[in-house]
Amino acid sequence: MPSREDILNAKILVVDDSPDNIELMEEILREEGYTSVSSTMLPEQVCPLHRQHNYDIILLDLQMPGLNGFQVMKGLKEIEKGGYLPVLALTAQPSFKIAALEAGARDFISKPFDLLEVHKRIHNMLEVRLLYKELAQYSKTQQELALHDALTGLPNRRLLEDRIETTLQHASRNHHKAAIMYLDLDGFKAINDTYGHAYGDEVLKIVAQRLLATSRKEDTVARLGGDEFMVVLGEVNSLADAQGPAAKLVEAVSEPFFINDLTLRLSTSIGISIYPDDAESVESLISIADYALYEAKRGGKNRFCATSASPAQMVPPPKLELVPRRR
Numbered sequence: 272m273p274s275r276e277d278i279l280n281a282k283i284l285v286v287d288d289s290p291d292n293i294e295l296m297e298e299i300l301r302e303e304g305y306t307s308v309s310s311t312m313l314p315e316q317v318c319p320l321h322r323q324h325n326y327d328i329i330l331l332d333l334q335m336p337g338l339n340g341f342q343v344m345k346g347l348k349e350i351e352k353g354g355y356l357p358v359l360a361l362t363a364q365p366s367f368k369i370a371a372l373e374a375g376a377r378d379f380i381s382k383p384f385d386l387l388e389v390h391k392r393i394h395n396m397l398e399v400r401l402l403y404k405e406l407a408q409y410s411k412t413q414q415e416l417a418l419h420d421a422l423t424g425l426p427n428r429r430l431l432e433d434r435i436e437t438t439l440q441h442a443s444r445n446h447h448k449a450a451i452m453y454l455d456l457d458g459f460k461a462i463n464d465t466y467g468h469a470y471g472d473e474v475l476k477i478v479a480q481r482l483l484a485t486s487r488k489e490d491t492v493a494r495l496g497g498d499e500f501m502v503v504l505g506e507v508n509s510l511a512d513a514q515g516p517a518a519k520l521v522e523a524v525s526e527p528f529f530i531n532d533l534t535l536r537l538s539t540s541i542g543i544s545i546y547p548d549d550a551e552s553v554e555s556l557i558s559i560a561d562y563a564l565y566e567a568k569r570g571g572k573n574r575f576c577a578t579s580a581s582p583a584q585m586v587p588p589p590k591l592e593l594v595p596r597r598r
């Protein structure tokens with residue numbers, strides 16, 4: 272539930288064509304302790320202002336010259352795509368009350384104002400509004416979590432498959448190719464076994480950062496789980512275009528790691544598949560890249576391999592070194 276402080280700090284807009292009414296309402300709200308109250312006498316300003324400030328509640332007079340409150344609500348509906356209009360209608364006309372609710376207002380206050388009614392209705396509406404925002408934020412966070420790996424923050428397999436699908440569609444439309452690079456760290460199990468799982472986790476986080484730093488903004492870098500990652504390149508013209516980036520990834524992982532006073536050296540193997548040369552479906556491209564990865568491991572690790580090319584000899588075979596770091 273939102274706290275009393277959250278409610279008093281909510282953003283409020285008062286809309287009325289009468290300066291006296293605005294002054295009265297602002298005074299009522301300030302005396303109650305509301306800290307963020309603004310107002311306008313220009314109904315045509317309500318939508319632009321709401322777009323800019325995203326008010327928690329709009330106290331809207333229904334009868335105004337020019338645009339009336341009903342027309343303002345129509346405009347607000349286009350901004351509030353979720354369908355929740357944060358409007359509390361102010362009206363002296365009993366017949367307008369139901370019409371206002373039907374037009375999307377959440378509640379109404381009758382004029383002349385009854386102070387207790389004003390306070391209760393504003394408080395109740397803000398409570399619901401803030402709860403609605405909390406829920407929307409929670410649901411967004413949950414969706415993000417469901418699509419990302421908790422340890423590294425990288426997209427997980429589910430999001431990755433979506434991204435590959437989009438990359439392939441884009442490549443097909445633009446007569447380009449795309450490259451799938453399947454990475455598996457070499458000898459990672461020994462790091463866990465020697466230094467523990469938490470240490471291994473730190474290594475995985477740094478690897479993720481290095482892969483991101485080595486890739487272009489438009490590439491997808493994902494973690495499949497364990498010590499397996501994937502990098503997807505769009506707008507590739509041939510396998511040769513993927514070999515440079517693959518070499519950079521191998522090199523980035525082979526840079527020394529400094530964790531907990533230890534200098535650690537590590538390497539990765541990479542299998543590459545190319546769309547549409549090797550396959551056209553996400554699943555087949557992943558399994559061909561997996562096969563190429565197996566070839567890279569078999570060929571001595573610390574290298575990349577594409578099934579259509581012979582394994583590239585990159586740098587000397589991997590050797591896991593654990594050297595105490597000098598202070």
Ligand SMILES: Nc1nc2c(ncn2[C@@H]2O[C@H](COP(=O)(O)OP(=O)(O)OP(=O)(O)O)[C@@H](O)[C@H]2O)c(=O)[nH]1
Pocket residue numbers: 422455456457458459460461463467468469470471472475496497498568
């Ligand atoms: N620290 C940590 N380890 C994990 C996590 N998920 C899986 N692992 C471990 O990662 C290791 C993966 O090892 P493998 O890829 O099978 O073996 P490897 O030693 O890398 O061998 P090669 O791939 O043949 O070089 C296993 O020991 C898993 O237990 C994780 O989230 N954190």
